[in-house]
Amino acid sequence: MIVTRFAPSPTGELHVGGARTALFAFLFARHNGGKFLLRIEDTDRERYIPESVGHIIAALNWLGLVPDNNDKVVIQSERLEIYKKAANELLNNGHAYICVCSKEKLTADRERQIAEKKPPRYKGHCRELNLKKNDVADEEFVIRMKVPKGGSIAVNDLIHGEIIFDLSLFDDQILIKSDGYPTYHLASVVDDHEMSVTHVIRAEEWLPSTPKHMLLYKMFDWNIPAFAHLPMNLAPDRSKLSKRHGATGVFEYKNLGYLPEALINFIALLGWHPSDDREIFSLSELIKEFSLERVQKSGAIFNIQKLDWLNGEYIKNMSTKDLYGALIDFYKNKPEIISDKNNALKLLEVGRSRMQKLTDFQTLKDSFDIHEYDKNLLIWKESSAEKTLTNLKLTQELLRSLLINEFSQKELEAEIMPLANTNGRGEILWPLRVALSGKNKSPGPFEIMSFIGKEETLRRIEMAIQKLES
RNA sequence: GGUGCCAUCGUCUAGCCUGGUCCAGGACAUCGCCCUUUCACGGCGGUAACGCGGGUUCGAAUCCCGCUGGCACUACCA
Numbered sequence: 001m002i003v004t005r006f007a008p009s010p011t012g013e014l015h016v017g018g019a020r021t022a023l024f025a026f027l028f029a030r031h032n033g034g035k036f037l038l039r040i041e042d043t044d045r046e047r048y049i050p051e052s053v054g055h056i057i058a059a060l061n062w063l064g065l066v067p068d069n070n071d072k073v074v075i076q077s078e079r080l081e082i083y084k085k086a087a088n089e090l091l092n093n094g095h096a097y098i099c100v101c102s103k104e105k106l107t108a109d110r111e112r113q114i115a116e117k118k119p120p121r122y123k124g125h126c127r128e129l130n131l132k133k134n135d136v137a138d139e140e141f142v143i144r145m146k147v148p149k150g151g152s153i154a155v156n157d158l159i160h161g162e163i164i165f166d167l168s169l170f171d172d173q174i175l176i177k178s179d180g181y182p183t184y185h186l187a188s189v190v191d192d193h194e195m196s197v198t199h200v201i202r203a204e205e206w207l208p209s210t211p212k213h214m215l216l217y218k219m220f221d222w223n224i225p226a227f228a229h230l231p232m233n234l235a236p237d238r239s240k241l242s243k244r245h246g247a248t249g250v251f252e253y254k255n256l257g258y259l260p261e262a263l264i265n266f267i268a269l270l271g272w273h274p275s276d277d278r279e280i281f282s283l284s285e286l287i288k289e290f291s292l293e294r295v296q297k298s299g300a301i302f303n304i305q306k307l308d309w310l311n312g313e314y315i316k317n318m319s320t321k322d323l324y325g326a327l328i329d330f331y332k333n334k335p336e337i338i339s340d341k342n343n344a345l346k347l348l349e350v351g352r353s354r355m356q357k358l359t360d361f362q363t364l365k366d367s368f369d370i371h372e373y374d375k376n377l378l379i380w381k382e383s384s385a386e387k388t389l390t391n392l393k394l395t396q397e398l399l400r401s402l403l404i405n406e407f408s409q410k411e412l413e414a415e416i417m418p419l420a421n422t423n424g425r426g427e428i429l430w431p432l433r434v435a436l437s438g439k440n441k442s443p444g445p446f447e448i449m450s451f452i453g454k455e456e457t458l459r460r461i462e463m464a465i466q467k468l469e470s
Numbered sequence: 471g472g473u474g475c476c477a478u479c480g481u482c483u484a485g486c487c488u489g490g491u492c493c494a495g496g497a498c499a500u501c502g503c504c505c506u507u508u509c510a511c512g513g514c515g516g517u518a519a520c521g522c523g524g525g526u527u528c529g530a531a532u533c534c535c536g537c538u539g540g541c542a543c544u545a546c547c548a
Contacts, residue, residue: 009548044547103546110545119472120544142546160475169473169544177546184548208474208543231476238540266482269497273483277496296483299541303481306498316511353511367509380507420507429507441509 002034003197006060006067007188009041010052013249014059016302017203017233017241020267024230025201026065027268027290037195038067039074041188043181059250063260064283074195076187083182086190086220087143087175095219096175099126099144100136122171143176145185145216153211158199158228158292165211173212185209189216197225201292204229204299228292231271232299241302253307257357259326262311270300280313312356320348330358337362350409350451351443368451370460373438375467380430388431389468391423395432396461399454407454409446416446435464 006022008014014022029036038060042048053075060067067073076083090096101122110120127146147170155163175186182190192200207229217224235245247253253263261282268286269279272295281289315323324338324345331337338344338361351364379388398419420428433445436457442448449457 007548011548041548047547099546106546114471117471163474165474171544174546179546181546183546188548203542204475205542205548229475232541234541236481240541269482271482275484277484279482279497298476300483301481303498306482309498351510354509424507426507431507433507437508439508443509445507 001196002029002032002199003037003195004029004034004199004201005037005039005192005195005197006065007039007041007191007202008056009044009047010056011044011047011049012052013055013251015241015248016250016253016263016267017248018056019059019063019065019250019263020233020270021201021203021230022060022065023063023264023267023286024228024272024290024292024295025199027286028199028201028228028292030287031290034198035068036065037069037074037197039191039195040076041184042075042077043177043184043187045179045181055251062254063250063264065264074191076182076191079187079191080180080182082194083176083187083190084180087182087186090145090175090219091143093219094146096143096145097127097129097172098131098133098136098141099172099174100131100141101125119169124172127172139178139180142174142178144172145175145212145219147172147212147215153214155207155210155214155227157207157210158226159231159295159297160207160229163207165208167211167215170212173209185212185216189213189220192225193217193220193222199226199228201228201230204232228295231296233267233270234299234301236301236303238299238301246304257330257359258307258311259314259358262307262314265314266307266310269306270302271296280310308356315355315358316353320345320352323348323352327358327361331361337365346451350447354443367437367439367442368448370436370438370463373434375464375470377438377440378431378434378464378468380426383427385468387427389465391427392431392435392461392465392468394419394423395428396458396465399457399461402454407450407457409450412446412449431464432461435461 004025006018006025008018008022026036028034038057040053040056042053053073057070057073061070087096091098106122109123113120122144126144131141133141148167151167152164153167155165157163173185174183176182191197210227210229214224233241235241237245241248247256250263254260264283264286265279265281268281268290272290274289274294318326324341327338327344328335347361347365347368351367354364354367355361375385378392379385395416398415402415416428416432429445433442433448434440436445436448436452437443452460
């Protein structure tokens, strides 16, 4: 049974980079019929933001990456005794030791070493001291792991292959901090073991500390899981993706009008690609196609233009009913925007190819509305006001005489195009379109008429005629 | 500084393992044309890449070495 996990630190909302990591862990588990678990790594009490736990879970659910332990998420801060017990075991069998070096001393050491252009290392003062817990006051010691002085360790990464690390380069990593909380290294190893995680799928920044984790597994005499280190998501300038590059949170993208399906599809393609040229994938198609072998090694820039395009594709191809549903949800705090259901449905029918994001609905709506405009806008290129007036009146007469009440684009075209072909398309259609929209850029006249209906069409044309006659 | 990872169009990538079918394919963006009353949609087409230098080989984007560059790690942060 394959088990993967996503283990974010609750220091803010779910980041798109984190979502990508979660997605790959989710896809790998689902593809193999395994489990995908969520664990909250809240061992850093200084950066801890309580609300972010709920936000992360909500974001995961919005994306459709529902963990199998959604109702029983593992929270590290509730498991302190387990980590202490594990650390004590290491203490007892000589794989760890108590260290009383003060933070100040360590910082000073490190600064001096850096100034001397030497690698900053823990000097190992306490390594052979063999201090006992009874010898030291609470809150004044840490527990460090005893990393062997020599030798090497090979990490067999599913994406990068075999990587050999020289153990002499590793510091004696702190396992339990002076506040009694475990560090990432201890907690993640203990939990991955307890949760029976078989594949540790995480961001590449963890690759350099994987040997420490493997050492820990060996010290505990536990089975070592498989590792897969995912390439980073980068900002356009190839630096680490951060706030200063714009939106980074999953919910920020939601609020910008992106669909979860499009966001998922987009981040899946950031570091993974099938062997053919397909680019549109639903979550279930991704589950079917995904494999770690086809994950890219190099970092990928988060390029929002492609996300925009993908989102537009999803909007174009989903059913009107689904799109309407997405909009209802999107505007749940501003329901007035979409309160008239028939109107909204009709609008989507006529104009949805103009939408790329859900926020474009407002623009779309506005493009069928009319506002005050300058009458000269009605005149086509080199044409004259008189000619325009005559043509508008001709069009008005024609439309008035139509017996049809429900304007359809096809019927309207059949009725008006002959006139336009005779008198000149620009001469007929431009004034008509401006009369209907009041804008220099807008949907076509037939689109607008079919949307607003006969009565409103005639009213707007009459308005234009009066403008010209005044 | 040290260690490690990575390196194909501006961007995401296919191809690399199993060298020849690659004067490198697709997509986004961009440009042009068509459609068209405008804008968008749509259709068609163009520009654009194997980081550099050495090998190995009849032949290298593909294998090897070096260099350069980018990134990560080097915390009582994860």
